[in-house]
Every structure is written in C-alpha cells, then in structure tokens.
Amino acid sequence: MSTNELASRTCQPLPAGARPLVGDALDGLAAQLDGWEVVEWERLRKTYRFADFAQALAFVVDVGRMADEQGHHPDVALGWGRATIELTTHDAGGLTENDFVVAAHTDAIAARHPVQAQ
DSSP, X not given: OOHHHHHHOOOOOOOTTOOOOOHHHHHHHHTTSSSOEEETTTEEXXXXXXXXXXXXXXXXXXXXXXXXXXXXXXXXXXETTEEXXXXXXXXXXXXXXXXXXXXXXXXXHHTTTTOBOO
16 A cells, blocks of 8 residues: 555544554554654654745644544644644554554645645
C-alpha cells in the first residue's frame, strides 16, 4: 500500500478490544509516509510550515473537515506559520491503521496548501 492508497482509504470502526500496531505492521505503514515521526510507538506527529498564520489556519480548518468526515480526530497545535498534527487511537492505546489513513489524507491536504520546506 502506498501513501496514495492510504489517502484513498477511509477510517474503519475498530472492533472491541482492538490492539495497537507493533513491529513490522507498524514499520510498514510508517515507511509509506513522508516526514511523519513515530513517537514512543504510540503516536504519529508531523509539523507543517506556512508563510503566515492565516495559511496555517486555513490548513488546520481543512484538516478538521477531513477528520470529521473520517471520524478520526488528530490533536492540532496551531501557531504563527506552523501546524503540528498528532495522531493516536486512544481506544487501542496506540497506533492503528486509521492513524496512517488520516496522516495520508493530511499530506494530501498539505499538497493543496502553500507549505514551506520543512
């Protein structure tokens, strides 16, 4: 599965007792994303840079709309010229495929915004 394939997917409801991804399953999905950091094996994080606050805010608004459509919501830190997106699946206690799907959708949104070099 590539980043484009991840971005074409939708988040799926988790079965009761779902467990977080580990090992090769986690590494394989992480390898498909560009610039995302796996933090303590339980969160994905990426910071996007913009020319000003208004552009960062517009990006965050678009990410929020997508997250509502997917039913999977990131933590967002917004500042002047930057937005940091952090993902985890609280019900599973770590990362699930849904986090990678939302990360790929977030990168697709960033491709439509004037993102500056990281």
